Amino acid sequence: MSQEAIVLFAHGARDPAWALPARRVAAEVQKLRPEASVSVAFLELMAPSLAEAVDAAAAAGATRLRIVPLFLAQGGHLQRDVPVLLEAARARHPGCRIELAAAVGEDAGVVHAMARYSAGG
Amino acid sequence: MSQEAIVLFAHGARDPAWALPARRVAAEVQKLRPEASVSVAFLELMAPSLAEAVDAAAAAGATRLRIVPLFLAQGGHLQRDVPVLLEAARARHPGCRIELAAAVGEDAGVVHAMARYSAGG
Numbered sequence: 342m343s344q345e346a347i348v349l350f351a352h353g354a355r356d357p358a359w360a361l362p363a364r365r366v367a368a369e370v371q372k373l374r375p376e377a378s379v380s381v382a383f384l385e386l387m388a389p390s391l392a393e394a395v396d397a398a399a400a401a402g403a404t405r406l407r408i409v410p411l412f413l414a415q416g417g418h419l420q421r422d423v424p425v426l427l428e429a430a431r432a433r434h435p436g437c438r439i440e441l442a443a444a445v446g447e448d449a450g451v452v453h454a455m456a457r458y459s460a461g462g
Numbered sequence: 463m464s465q466e467a468i469v470l471f472a473h474g475a476r477d478p479a480w481a482l483p484a485r486r487v488a489a490e491v492q493k494l495r496p497e498a499s500v501s502v503a504f505l506e507l508m509a510p511s512l513a514e515a516v517d518a519a520a521a522a523g524a525t526r527l528r529i530v531p532l533f534l535a536q537g538g539h540l541q542r543d544v545p546v547l548l549e550a551a552r553a554r555h556p557g558c559r560i561e562l563a564a565a566v567g568e569d570a571g572v573v574h575a576m577a578r579y580s581a582g583g
Contacts, residue, residue: 349580350465354537362535362567371575409580411534411567416475444530445484445576454575455566456490459470459530 343405345379346398351411352418353383360387363411378403384418391426399434406439413446415439463527467499467519470514472532473539474504481508484532499524505539512547520555527560534567 347370351363363381371379378401382394389397391408398406408427410419423441431439445451468491473485484502492500499522503515510518512529519527529548531540544562550562566572 347580347582351534352537354535356537356541358533359537362565362573365573366576366580370580371572372578373581376555386527407488409582411576411580412481413472413532413534414475415576416473416477416480420477442580442582444483445579448575450485450575451572451575451579452483453490454572455487456494458566458569458572459468459491459528459560460494461468461528461550461562461563 344378344402345374345376346380346401346403346406346423347374348391348394348398348406348408349379349381349411350394350408350423351381351383351387353385353387355386357387366411384422391423392430395430395437395439396433403437406437407442408439409442410444412444414446415444419444465499465523466472467501467522467527468526469512469515469519469529470500470502470532471515471529471544472504472508474506474508476507477533478508485548487532491583504543505543512544513551514552515541516560517554520558523549524558527558528563529560530563536565536568540565 348365349367366378367381380394382389382391470488488502489501501515503510503512
């Protein structure tokens with residue numbers, strides 16, 4: 342049986358409140374995909390790390406894992422650091438198909454929503 | 463006559479392509495608000511800086527200026543660095559009402575769009 346996990350990958354910050362928007366996104370994704378295991382992971386300053394989140398999803402039985410970067414664009418972190426993390430995670434979990442989505446800011450729907458908000462009242 | 467400027471404020475990165483989503487947002491905002499002057503500014507690694515963009519908008523006659531952070535959440539940059547920049551900009555341009563919006567990731571519409579994208583197909 343195929344079991345899907347979705348890991349939302351955010352930058353992280355010192356202030357715990359920084360993670361709230363990412364957690365709101367996770368809660369909405371969970372409603373849209375009730376059968377999937379949805380979690381949030383961080384590049385730095387917050388836990389769990391991406392590797393920890395992937396390991397937890399695989400340990401819980403995920404056979405497909407979608408990593409979605411909650412970033413505006415594919416900066417140095419996503420271009421350099423994440424492929425290395427990804428390759429290592431794939432080697433640890435050969436039974437789990439792990440794919441990396443483009444950054445949320447690359448999505449036309451997200452661009453549109455940011456524009457509507459930015460245009461103001 | 464009141465003249466409005468909207469400055470989209472993004473982090474910046476070394477790769478020029480990083481700025482493309484921010485520029486797509488700016489193009490959509492310009493369509494939604496054809497009467498406003500819309501520009502993009504960066505915290506680091508890319509030009510113009512926020513101060514430069516604010517100065518340019520004020521020099522072009524803006525009397526109201528809305529700064530919209532294209533960030534997932536209010537991290538250290540927005541909590542510490544931007545208020546200092548803002549105070550200095552207000553002092554330089556007393557004839558321009560400058561306001562700072564919450565980060566785009568705080569907007570329910572943006573959260574919803576990120577969730578839809580993250581949930582995948």
